[in-house]
Amino acid sequence: AGGDIAAMTGIAKLLVEWDDAAKASGGERVLDWPFLDQHCHDVEPFLDAVRAADWDEIVRESGLDKWAIEEAAKVYARSKAVMAIYGMGLTQHVKGVDNVRMVVNLLLLRGNIGKPGAGPTPVRGHSNVQGQRTVGITEKTELAPVEKLKELYGFDPPTQKGLDTVETCHGIMDGSVRAFIGLGGNFLRAIPETGPMEAAWHKLRLSVQIATKLNRNHLFPGEVTYLLPCLGRIERDEQASGPQSVSVEDSTSCIHGSYGRVDPASEHLKSEPYIVGAIAKRLLPPNPAVDWDGWVADYSLVRDAIERTYPEKFKDFNKRMWQPGGFWKGNKAAERVWQTESGKAEFFVPTTLNATGFDDAEGLxxxxxxxxxxxxxxxxxxxxxxxxxxxxxxxxxxxxxxxxxxxxxxxxxxxxxxxxxxxxxxxxxxxxxxxxxxxxxxxxxxxxxxxxxxxxxxxxxxxxxxxxxxxxxxxxxx
CATH class of the missing domain: 2.40.40.20 (Barwin-like endoglucanases)
Known part of the structure; x- marks a missing residue:
């Protein structure tokens, strides 16, 4: 656990050593120097860092024998195109971001970003983990199109940073967070610090859970609590304009349509859009630019609104989501367009080979x-x-x-x-x-x-x- 940076440093170190030897002997280079020269920034500091990395430390921290790292490096060196497929575990360390950056470093060394059959491929937990961010659901308002939303809907979106999961938990425990509205999920069961969080939940003034199934979180009320059952994605969703469909983004950033096909568990169940729209109408002043009733009656109008907000990504949204396999939303790195300060792909030099964030000790x-x-x-x-x-x-x-x-x-x-x-x-x-x-x-x-x-x-x-x-x-x- 926590040996990923070390393992990838070992592979990179071998690639650099083999490339240095090829340069000295006039042989075929191992690194993709035309790509590195044209597209990459801070290459040499990274190469120097891996040259200086100590093999004893690499072997100790990775948990792998040197020969195993060499075998992986040989496969990588002779491959024309490589996809680096990783699960969520790579990110779940104190140095998890560094882990992902090392994946990118390794791919950049041989030009394995921006060509067919190559690139980083994170495997996420379920559909729409990425999709929510794609349409601007984020606590980091600088990542959301706030000016476009202001233009389209005539209101002033917040520009201050919101709370992520860790900050929300701190806020619930210290009392600064007074209300929680959850669309699905089992928040109290999924988060760390289970005991203190369960003890603090009752201090919430308002707890609203919109859910398809009962779960443990529903056993912990706030001062005022609403449990709102809703339709699941597999259930038929009938609104004023007829049967509704939703869109889903998968782990490969392809967006496709989805219809519910089974009878609802109850005729009284409402959909998530219906519930959100109803809450919005009760809480917010009327806005002629925001047609909550129309959006609830016909979800294709919501997708039209997404297209107006993100015209480049979502052109012909309602049409393209039904083509076989859906449509790919695109990725600038795949076009070798680098949206960075330098305008190039930037190498990252790790500061440690241990991704855990703590030192080993006897009995630990x-x-x-x-x-x-x-x-x-x-x-x-x-x-x-x-x-x-x-x-x-x-x-x-x-x-x-x-x-x-x-x-x-x-x-x-x-x-x-x-x-x-x-x-x-x-x-x-x-x-x-x-x-x-x-x-x-x-x-x-x-x-x-x-x-x-x-x-x-x-x-x-x-x-x-x-x-x-x-x-x-x-x-x-x-």
């Missing part, structure tokens, strides 16, 4: 929280994890056999985990069944979201504030 483990194969986000559908051969319970602690022996632990023994974060707060998870598993020494595995009680709220990725759930500092206690 790196805990990775994991999902089972029969789980979607916080929803657990069964107790048979076929990924790992674990059946009948989720109260398990996955552990390397050598670590078990070193700590005098036997398979099936019950233990507890305690977080070692140095902030004076006790975080503990009891009754875990020691289970031998093929996991690197010094690392442990436990299930998400049960293990969220161990994760401090401030243990998150720098810059992005992503929960650092793949490297949590813990100790095994009796």
């Amino acid at each position: 483990f790196r805990l990775m929280t994991l999902r089972s194969n029969d789980q979607f986000n916080t929803t657990v559908y069964g107790y048979h994890d076929r990924f790992r051969g674990i059946k009948g319970t989720r109260e398990v602690l996955m552990m390397n056999k050598e670590d078990m022996a070193a700590h005098g632990l036997a398979e099936g023994q019950r233990v507890a985990l305690a977080t070692d974060y140095g902030d004076g707060v006790e975080r503990r998870l009891d009754n875990l069944l020691v289970t031998p598993y093929d996991i690197p020494r010094g690392c442990l595995g436990a299930y998400y979201p049960e293990a969220n009680v161990l994760i401090p709220l401030d243990h998150h990725a720098e810059v992005s504030h992503v929960l650092a759930a793949k490297s949590v500092p813990v100790r095994i206690v009796a």
